[in-house]
Amino acid sequence: MESLNIPVGVSDFSEIRENNYYYIDKTGLIIRLLNTSATKVTLITRPRRFGKTLGMSMLAAFFDIRKNNVALFDGLEISRHTSLCDQWMNRYPTLFISFKRVDGLDFPTAYGMLCATIADVCAEHRYLLDSPAPTDYDKELIRHILHNQATPVEIRNSLLVLTRAMSAHYDKPVILLIDEYDVPVAKSTNHGYYQEMMDVMKGLMQALKDNSSLRFSVITGCLKIAKESIFTGTNNFVSDTITDSGLNEYFGFTQEDVDRLLEDAGAVEYAEEIRTWYDGYHFGDFDIYCPWDVLNYLRDLQGNPDARPASYWRNTSDNSIIRSFIDYAGSTITRKLEHLLSGGYIIQHIDENLTYDYLHSSEDNLWSLLYLTGYLTRVRREDLTESLPDGMFALAIPNAEIREIFETTVIRWFRDSALTWNRMDLFQAVWNADSETITREMSKLLRKTISYHDYKEDFYHAFLAGIFAGAGYMTESNREHGEGRSDVIVYDSDNSRVAVFEAKYSTALENMAGDCDKALQQINDRMYAREFEEDYDEVLCYGIAFFKKRCLVRKK
Numbered sequence: 001m002e003s004l005n006i007p008v009g010v011s012d013f014s015e016i017r018e019n020n021y022y023y024i025d026k027t028g029l030i031i032r033l034l035n036t037s038a039t040k041v042t043l044i045t046r047p048r049r050f051g052k053t054l055g056m057s058m059l060a061a062f063f064d065i066r067k068n069n070v071a072l073f074d075g076l077e078i079s080r081h082t083s084l085c086d087q088w089m090n091r092y093p094t095l096f097i098s099f100k101r102v103d104g105l106d107f108p109t110a111y112g113m114l115c116a117t118i119a120d121v122c123a124e125h126r127y128l129l130d131s132p133a134p135t136d137y138d139k140e141l142i143r144h145i146l147h148n149q150a151t152p153v154e155i156r157n158s159l160l161v162l163t164r165a166m167s168a169h170y171d172k173p174v175i176l177l178i179d180e181y182d183v184p185v186a187k188s189t190n191h192g193y194y195q196e197m198m199d200v201m202k203g204l205m206q207a208l209k210d211n212s213s214l215r216f217s218v219i220t221g222c223l224k225i226a227k228e229s230i231f232t233g234t235n236n237f238v239s240d241t242i243t244d245s246g247l248n249e250y251f252g253f254t255q256e257d258v259d260r261l262l263e264d265a266g267a268v269e270y271a272e273e274i275r276t277w278y279d280g281y282h283f284g285d286f287d288i289y290c291p292w293d294v295l296n297y298l299r300d301l302q303g304n305p306d307a308r309p310a311s312y313w314r315n316t317s318d319n320s321i322i323r324s325f326i327d328y329a330g331s332t333i334t335r336k337l338e339h340l341l342s343g344g345y346i347i348q349h350i351d352e353n354l355t356y357d358y359l360h361s362s363e364d365n366l367w368s369l370l371y372l373t374g375y376l377t378r379v380r381r382e383d384l385t386e387s388l389p390d391g392m393f394a395l396a397i398p399n400a401e402i403r404e405i406f407e408t409t410v411i412r413w414f415r416d417s418a419l420t421w422n423r424m425d426l427f428q429a430v431w432n433a434d435s436e437t438i439t440r441e442m443s444k445l446l447r448k449t450i451s452y453h454d455y456k457e458d459f460y461h462a463f464l465a466g467i468f469a470g471a472g473y474m475t476e477s478n479r480e481h482g483e484g485r486s487d488v489i490v491y492d493s494d495n496s497r498v499a500v501f502e503a504k505y506s507t508a509l510e511n512m513a514g515d516c517d518k519a520l521q522q523i524n525d526r527m528y529a530r531e532f533e534e535d536y537d538e539v540l541c542y543g544i545a546f547f548k549k550r551c552l553v554r555k556k
Contacts, residue, residue: 040236047374049292107193156203167213280398519543
């Protein structure tokens with residue numbers, strides 16, 4: 001493989017270009033935005049790790065009047081548009097602020113982080129304090145922020161005041177770039193201070209309303225929060241989302257981007273593996289790869305050509321969205337999740353105008369959230385065998401990485417949920433050799449689960465082991481014996497007894513009885529119980545046959 005300077009975790013455009021890191025040209029975004037520069041506010045929503053911050057950093061480097069960045073853009077697509085560059089490159093005061101660091105377990109902590117973020121921006125534009133152009137009022141407010149003396153009202157007015165002061169200083173309207181605008185709101189929802197944070201963010205966004213100091217603004221986030229809840233009164237407002245977009249090729253990697261990257265890296269032979277794991281997103285008319293994943297995997301391949309794909313995207317978040325979704329699950333949601341995990345698609349209404357405080361108020365909102373945050377993707381109409389009603393979407397899991405995230409979350413959910421299920425009748429039946437009661441009780445638990453892997457044996461092995469391990473029993477899976485491996489062993493050392501389970505997956509309901517007998521015969525033929533007979537007073541052996549959410553248990 002070729003050794004490329006792959007900038008994993010670097011979202012600063014200037015740093016990438018100055019250090020000659022590998023960069024896939026996305027400067028066409030500038031052209032597209034300037035072709036619609038009469039639009040006052042453009043909101044761009046994409047899932048996390050799809051290049052939003054890098055794109056905003058690129059815009060800041062291009063417009064900022066304090067810089068001379070001609071060299072950074074040399075050879076890129078935008079440099080061929082000389083008239084646009086002459087008119088716009090480093091010609092406008094630019095205010096760039098990112099709210100991605102604003103977090104906290106309570107409102108005072110998060111508010112403190114927000115104030116610190118705004119103070120950092122004020123420090124970057126400290127020159128305004130020495131300028132005669134801004135009003136004394138505006139300069140005094142900036143001083144208050146810098147000295148941590150700002151009132152809540154002053155914090156709410158800070159972006160409006162900064163744009164006004166910058167416009168006065170440069171005698172030009174300001175370009176305002178706000179990155180990850182919804183992070184503070186999302187965090188507040190998780191920790192119970194939503195209304196307090198919303199009040200602050202609504203105040204900050206008043207900089208977008210009838211602001212004569214504003215040339216235009218670009219805002220990014222994961223979700224399009226309903227306009228009336230945060231962007232109240234903002235006029236000339238355009239949203240660019242994964243379903244309604246003209247900018248999809250500029251966030252994430254297109255197939256053309258990945259083909260060129262693999263060719264430059266001398267890694268064309270990994271194309272199919274990368275497609276299986278990290279492609280599958282359909283944004284508008286484009287097939288999109290997650291760039292964070294592709295770059296991380298190529299970096300790993302440069303160090304080890306035998307490296308296997310990993311869930312890099314999962315490792316950047318706790319994926320609590322999926323867990324909260326499963327916790328909400330009723331029977332309808334459970335069936336849909338099972339269908340998705342088996343490789344199918346579901347038909348669902350999607351609402352892009354969400355408010356964070358009502359995300360879990362309806363099933364539609366939950367599916368919309370999974371779609372808008374990248375856990376599901378839209379199936380193209382040409383790939384469907386049925387027509388869709390107006391306003392409905394066919395949704396599927398996009399790739400192997402997201403499927404692994406779902407499955408891992410389901411396993412954890414089952415393990416945690418099993419702790420709360422009443423299994424005493426089941427345990428007593430196991431130690432009393434009551435196979436009929438075991439069948440009945442295990443069937444009850446099986447119907448509560450969300451299945452995956454299309455009901456194959458590894459699902460049932462995990463199900464069996466989880467029931468007993470969650471209750472504190474020592475369990476072993478696939479224990480090696482002299483003649484083979486048994487599926488699950490459950491130990492009750494205090495009472496000197498062991499239960500040996502051999503499970504079979506039945507391909508049809510009528511095969512279950514025969515498969516139970518085969519499991520018992522295997523225990524007998526391979527002498528799974530023999531090694532326990534000297535150490536335990538009682539060894540109980542069970543053959544289990546599973547078919548979807550049914551089971552049949554027989555004892556030896």
